[in-house]
Amino acid sequence: MRSRYDIQLRVPEVCRPSAMREGQINETIQEYIEGIYRLQQEVGRVATNEVAQYMGVSPASASIMLKRLAEMNLVEHTPYRGILLTDEGTQLAHQLLRIHRLTERLLTDIIGLPWNDVHDFACKLEHYIAPEIADKIAEALGFPATCPHGNPIDPTFDDGSWRLSDAVAGTDLLVIKITDERREFLEYIESLGLVPGAQVEVVSRTPFDGLIQINVDGKQHTIGPEVARYVWVKEPS
Amino acid sequence: MRSRYDIQLRVPEVCRPSAMREGQINETIQEYIEGIYRLQQEVGRVATNEVAQYMGVSPASASIMLKRLAEMNLVEHTPYRGILLTDEGTQLAHQLLRIHRLTERLLTDIIGLPWNDVHDFACKLEHYIAPEIADKIAEALGFPATCPHGNPIDPTFDDGSWRLSDAVAGTDLLVIKITDERREFLEYIESLGLVPGAQVEVVSRTPFDGLIQINVDGKQHTIGPEVARYVWVKEPS
DNA sequence: GAGCTTTTTTAACCTCATCTAAATTATACA
DNA sequence: TGTATAATTTAGATGAGGTTAAAAAAGCTC
Ligand SMILES: [Mn+2]
Ligand SMILES: [Mn+2]
Ligand SMILES: [Mn+2]
Ligand SMILES: [Mn+2]
Numbered sequence: 001m002r003s004r005y006d007i008q009l010r011v012p013e014v015c016r017p018s019a020m021r022e023g024q025i026n027e028t029i030q031e032y033i034e035g036i037y038r039l040q041q042e043v044g045r046v047a048t049n050e051v052a053q054y055m056g057v058s059p060a061s062a063s064i065m066l067k068r069l070a071e072m073n074l075v076e077h078t079p080y081r082g083i084l085l086t087d088e089g090t091q092l093a094h095q096l097l098r099i100h101r102l103t104e105r106l107l108t109d110i111i112g113l114p115w116n117d118v119h120d121f122a123c124k125l126e127h128y129i130a131p132e133i134a135d136k137i138a139e140a141l142g143f144p145a146t147c148p149h150g151n152p153i154d155p156t157f158d159d160g161s162w163r164l165s166d167a168v169a170g171t172d173l174l175v176i177k178i179t180d181e182r183r184e185f186l187e188y189i190e191s192l193g194l195v196p197g198a199q200v201e202v203v204s205r206t207p208f209d210g211l212i213q214i215n216v217d218g219k220q221h222t223i224g225p226e227v228a229r230y231v232w233v234k235e236p237s
Numbered sequence: 238m239r240s241r242y243d244i245q246l247r248v249p250e251v252c253r254p255s256a257m258r259e260g261q262i263n264e265t266i267q268e269y270i271e272g273i274y275r276l277q278q279e280v281g282r283v284a285t286n287e288v289a290q291y292m293g294v295s296p297a298s299a300s301i302m303l304k305r306l307a308e309m310n311l312v313e314h315t316p317y318r319g320i321l322l323t324d325e326g327t328q329l330a331h332q333l334l335r336i337h338r339l340t341e342r343l344l345t346d347i348i349g350l351p352w353n354d355v356h357d358f359a360c361k362l363e364h365y366i367a368p369e370i371a372d373k374i375a376e377a378l379g380f381p382a383t384c385p386h387g388n389p390i391d392p393t394f395d396d397g398s399w400r401l402s403d404a405v406a407g408t409d410l411l412v413i414k415i416t417d418e419r420r421e422f423l424e425y426i427e428s429l430g431l432v433p434g435a436q437v438e439v440v441s442r443t444p445f446d447g448l449i450q451i452n453v454d455g456k457q458h459t460i461g462p463e464v465a466r467y468v469w470v471k472e473p474s
Numbered sequence: 475g476a477g478c479t480t481t482t483t484t485a486a487c488c489t490c491a492t493c494t495a496a497a498t499t500a501t502a503c504a
Numbered sequence: 505t506g507t508a509t510a511a512t513t514t515a516g517a518t519g520a521g522g523t524t525a526a527a528a529a530a531g532c533t534c
Contacts, residue, residue, distance in 0.1 A: 012417035
């Protein structure tokens with residue numbers, strides 16, 4: 001006898017969540033690789049505890065994950081001497097960073113979201129945008145060079161900028177990029193007018209605490225080194 | 238003594254995967270709700286086995302999930318009599334369908350992807366596009382009325398169309414929407430020219446097997462009821 | 475080199491979402 | 505009205521990604 005279960009009920013607009021399959025480069029893995037890449041840019045070789053702290057997990061969890069990443073050939077692990085991304089891992093990080101930044105541009109330039117919102121959204125979306133979509137997005141945007149915060153779409157491109165915290169008094173500089181993309185930080189940066197493309201005059205620097213007196217758009221501000229560290233500048237050409 | 242772990246390493250461009258938290262409406266839950274909504278549109282009350290078959294999981298898995306959905310107040314479960322979406326579940330399904338269809342429009346109209354690719358991509362992205370982004374997308378697209386396949390952006394809107402499989406011979410009709418959005422199906426539909434907006438003449442119908450002789454753009458085709466079932470038409474006004 | 479501190483790993487356990495196999499409940503029909 | 509069959513649920517397992525607590529390895533300091 002034919003049961004209801006045997007009848008093929010055809011409702012074809014199917015969507016299934018991609019069950020996390022074994023050994024897949026899923027969202028979690030991607031997030032770790034991106035995090036490790038950023039840490040490595042700052043400090044070189046990365047320690048287990050640094051990954052744990054940055055990813056917001058316990059050192060035990062990070063240890064287990066690093067073991068998995070090493071098995072997947074994405075990081076190279078020398079016990080008690082930290083990790084380094086392999087070529088494959090670096091390539092994956094570059095690919096993700098490109099997609100992330102293109103997505104941010106899409107969200108600001110076409111969808112019309114404010115620049116301080118887009119990082120968090122792009123951070124989720126980046127894992128579900130295939131490289132072929134990213135290529136199409138780049139094309140639709142007219143191949144932009146940077147994300148809305150000034151970071152190069154091509155992560156291997158060296159824009160030659162340096163940190164405003166390293167600038168000396170009496171120079172006129174051009175803001176290139178902001179590398180702290182948290183909503184509140186960008187809000188503060190915007191209130192100072194210190195956005196990519198802006199002109200900054202470094203008026204003076206104080207000794208010991210390294211405060212920087214700047215002049216942007218005719219307005220004077222004093223910022224500390226913890227803010228200036230994430231504002232990258234260059235001599236205007 | 239200060240250890241390396243105590244030092245706050247500030248690398249602020251943090252991204253973390255949202256660890257699947259208890260009782261959250263995550264991607265999996267959303268996919269089930271969408272699936273149940275589509276099944277309910279076709280057959281009314283939905284049986285556990287139908288959910289299982291549609292979602293591609295075992296009846297045991299579906300049973301467990303339906304229990305959870307009932308606990309979350311998204312479906313109403315009468316034991317051995319199937320389930321029905323609650324108002325809350327229906328509202329969630331509508332919200333997801335709207336975001337899905339807007340995303341498809343974004344992918345075709347702005348990103349430039351072909352109409353037969355966008356369903357699968359939108360199916361992943363829909364879960365990571367906040368309603369506030371969806372509103373912005375709608376605005377950027379000029380508030381489109383339908384997805385690229387003709388389905389209304391507002392899922393509560395009744396476009397008054399019916400299935401081409403129910404059409405009688407000798408009528409001239411307008412294609413409104415296609416409700417099988419699988420890549421290959423849409424490819425076939427396109428090869429027939431049976432896309433939304435096209436004019437179809439129903440030339441004749443055969444008895445018993447219900448084949449339909451149609452005329453689209455001056456070309457004759459014969460299609461079966463399993464294709465015609467997912468092509469929705471209306472009298473041209 | 476001994477002994478303490480820091481870092482890393484292992485052990486045991488948790489939730490989510492799946493599975494298979496077995497048990498249970500409802501329905502249909504002789 | 506029993507009994508076969510179909511539908512559903514429960515039991516017990518798994519892998520991914522997390523937890524805390526404890527063990528082990530490395531690195532300082534004397
Ligand atoms: Mn991310
Ligand atoms: Mn950015
Ligand atoms: Mn989906
Ligand atoms: Mn569609």
